[in-house]
Amino acid sequence: MTALLEVSGVSVSFDGFKAINNLSLNIAEGELHAIIGPNGAGKTTFMDIVTGKTKPDSGRVLWGYPSVSLLSLSESAIAQAGVGRKFQRPTVFEAQSVRDNLLMALNKKRSPLSVLFYRFTADDFAKIEAMAKEISLTGVLDRRAGELSHGQKQWLEIGMLLLQEPRLLLVDEPAAGMTLAERERTTDILKRAAKSRAVIVVEHDMEFVRRLECKVSVLHEGSVLAEGSLSKVTADPRVIEVYLGRS
Amino acid sequence: MPSIRSVGPVSIYRSTIIFVALVLTFAILVTLASHAIGFGILSTSFIKTLGKTLCLCLIAIAMDVVWGYCGILSLGHFAFFGLGGYMIGMWLMFARTKDIVLKSIANNALPATPQELRDAIGTQIFGVVGGARIPWIWHFADSLTAQLALAVLVPGLLALVFGWLAFRSRVTGVYLSILTQAMTLALSLYLFQNDSGLRGNNGLSGLQNIPGLDLVSQDVISLWFFWASALALIAGYLFFAWLLNGKFGKIVRAIRDDETRVRFLGYPVETYKLFVFVLTAVVAAIAGVLYYPQAGIINPAQVAPIASIYLAVWVAIGGRGRLYGAVIGAAFVSLVSSWFTGGQVPDVPLGFYTIHWVEWWQVVLGFGFVLVTLYAPNGLGGLVDVFVRKETSA
Numbered sequence A: 001m002t003a004l005l006e007v008s009g010v011s012v013s014f015d016g017f018k019a020i021n022n023l024s025l026n027i028a029e030g031e032l033h034a035i036i037g038p039n040g041a042g043k044t045t046f047m048d049i050v051t052g053k054t055k056p057d058s059g060r061v062l063w064g065y066p067s068v069s070l071l072s073l074s075e076s077a078i079a080q081a082g083v084g085r086k087f088q089r090p091t092v093f094e095a096q097s098v099r100d101n102l103l104m105a106l107n108k109k110r111s112p113l114s115v116l117f118y119r120f121t122a123d124d125f126a127k128i129e130a131m132a133k134e135i136s137l138t139g140v141l142d143r144r145a146g147e148l149s150h151g152q153k154q155w156l157e158i159g160m161l162l163l164q165e166p167r168l169l170l171v172d173e174p175a176a177g178m179t180l181a182e183r184e185r186t187t188d189i190l191k192r193a194a195k196s197r198a199v200i201v202v203e204h205d206m207e208f209v210r211r212l213e214c215k216v217s218v219l220h221e222g223s224v225l226a227e228g229s230l231s232k233v234t235a236d237p238r239v240i241e242v243y244l245g246r247s
Numbered sequence B: 001m002p003s004i005r006s007v008g009p010v011s012i013y014r015s016t017i018i019f020v021a022l023v024l025t026f027a028i029l030v031t032l033a034s035h036a037i038g039f040g041i042l043s044t045s046f047i048k049t050l051g052k053t054l055c056l057c058l059i060a061i062a063m064d065v066v067w068g069y070c071g072i073l074s075l076g077h078f079a080f081f082g083l084g085g086y087m088i089g090m091w092l093m094f095a096r097t098k099d100i101v102l103k104s105i106a107n108n109a110l111p112a113t114p115q116e117l118r119d120a121i122g123t124q125i126f127g128v129v130g131g132a133r134i135p136w137i138w139h140f141a142d143s144l145t146a147q148l149a150l151a152v153l154v155p156g157l158l159a160l161v162f163g164w165l166a167f168r169s170r171v172t173g174v175y176l177s178i179l180t181q182a183m184t185l186a187l188s189l190y191l192f193q194n195d196s197g198l199r200g201n202n203g204l205s206g207l208q209n210i211p212g213l214d215l216v217s218q219d220v221i222s223l224w225f226f227w228a229s230a231l232a233l234i235a236g237y238l239f240f241a242w243l244l245n246g247k248f249g250k251i252v253r254a255i256r257d258d259e260t261r262v263r264f265l266g267y268p269v270e271t272y273k274l275f276v277f278v279l280t281a282v283v284a285a286i287a288g289v290l291y292y293p294q295a296g297i298i299n300p301a302q303v304a305p306i307a308s309i310y311l312a313v314w315v316a317i318g319g320r321g322r323l324y325g326a327v328i329g330a331a332f333v334s335l336v337s338s339w340f341t342g343g344q345v346p347d348v349p350l351g352f353y354t355i356h357w358v359e360w361w362q363v364v365l366g367f368g369f370v371l372v373t374l375y376a377p378n379g380l381g382g383l384v385d386v387f388v389r390k391e392t393s394a
């Protein structure tokens, strides 16, 4: 089976420091995949490379079939190609309402002229309502996004991503700063999202990853240290040494 | 249960209706008070000042769209305003000079050849900068249609090329503001040169005399331009309100608040910025086209970088992110400003020092700007927000 996303031999360094070192990783269509690793392992930088924010010094990033290289595309073109990204800090448009945030994310044409003459349809609003239910924000659609709690902002951002209808979703530490109940809800949302698309989740929290019940890659110093089920990688002595041993 | 909302700008829909009604009422009242049609309470020169102020309000809403809504602090929009003025000024000056020359040679025994006619016009217009040849940039100056088209095309193209280079290289924030100032400075330095083809620091003058309308008095013409300016302001306001009210407005505001995030939503941010930049530049140019026939003269000093900075000050004082704020800021500050600098305000003798308002007005304005920025970030428009809201909740 060919991969939806194929990252091979990618390296990038910042001022001589190798943040990503000959990293290779394949993601299949519809796969749910977790990436764990200590702080500074390069997890966020990996997402930066896939989404076009950072250009690697070497290596290939191929997407879809027939495959195209993501390296020559701009951030917005990559997003349009079907890669959605959730940032580590919740980033929503705080000055605008929750509904407007979701409306902007809807999977429609993105060029200025088509947006200028676009009129929202009843179908669009129905989609927003359905998504609001999914992410537990039904009661706050008309609030400014800035007034939401931290956890609600995280969900709003995930909701926006899902409305983009990406084929691959990159999620950076979605559970950070959430209460236990919020975490459980987030796991549910992600697992359901992964039924119709590929999802890569970066997470620190072992319990959270365990609940996702998916393939895990351990990142260390910019490359993959171990790969497999969570129980398999956590039994790997190298993993225990660099990561689990410290916590 | 009432939902909690912060007191933000009045909704675009409501504010637009109120705005259009107010401007129309104002225009009718001014007409009734004019010399030409009404009771003769307002002098013709004051009507020109009001008409010019409406043009300044139009460029101010363009500035608010590009800065207040899209987050691009352009300090160059007065350059587009001035270019629009120069383009229409070329026709006004050329066509009128041609009329004068034709009249003066009408009784000659031999009819003038086209070359003689051109030479005579050239001497009239360019004698002041020591030339007689008509520069190539005046090629279309005989045609009103062509110059009107150029008044939109030249500033529009400049904005397109400049914006494309700047946005494509992801220049943002204060660096972009500096670049726009550099562009404005370059333009005004070019215009100051005698061989710019636009009469150097003399600029273009006599623009209040509209070719073909010799028999219409300035009282009447001033009213026509006043109305044209009022209607242009209304049209501009309606257009921008429509633009900002829909999905486009949401994207533009999102770009202002977090352009990186907008990119990851898949929107080509640079294209949006370029679109808004060029569009507002064109509106600024249209404002200039209407302004200068009322001002009568355009010279490079008016395109100087400082003018564009003032524009930002008006919008800041009026309150960014609300079109009516920009209008209030531009009208209030420019009118008060011309009052202070016009020498009508009595000086204040302090014994040891006399405050001459002509000079000290700048200081007052500067302090006003700082105070508004620090203590009233919503500007004068913020007062309107509170007022309108009280009205509705009462």
Ligand SMILES: Nc1ncnc2c1ncn2[C@@H]1O[C@H](COP(=O)(O)OP(=O)(O)O)[C@@H](O)[C@H]1O
Pocket (backbone or CB within 6 Å): A014, A015, A019, A037, A038, A039, A040, A041, A042, A043, A044, A045, A046
């Ligand atoms: N833009 C950058 N400039 C310099 N160093 C960076 C940059 N981005 C990341 N790094 C460095 O690269 C390493 C990996 O960072 P990151 O990918 O954020 O780690 P993680 O998300 O796994 O905690 C860190 O040491 C970080 O300091």
Ligand SMILES: [Mg+2]
Pocket (backbone or CB within 6 Å): A043, A044, A045, A088
């Ligand atoms: Mg990180």
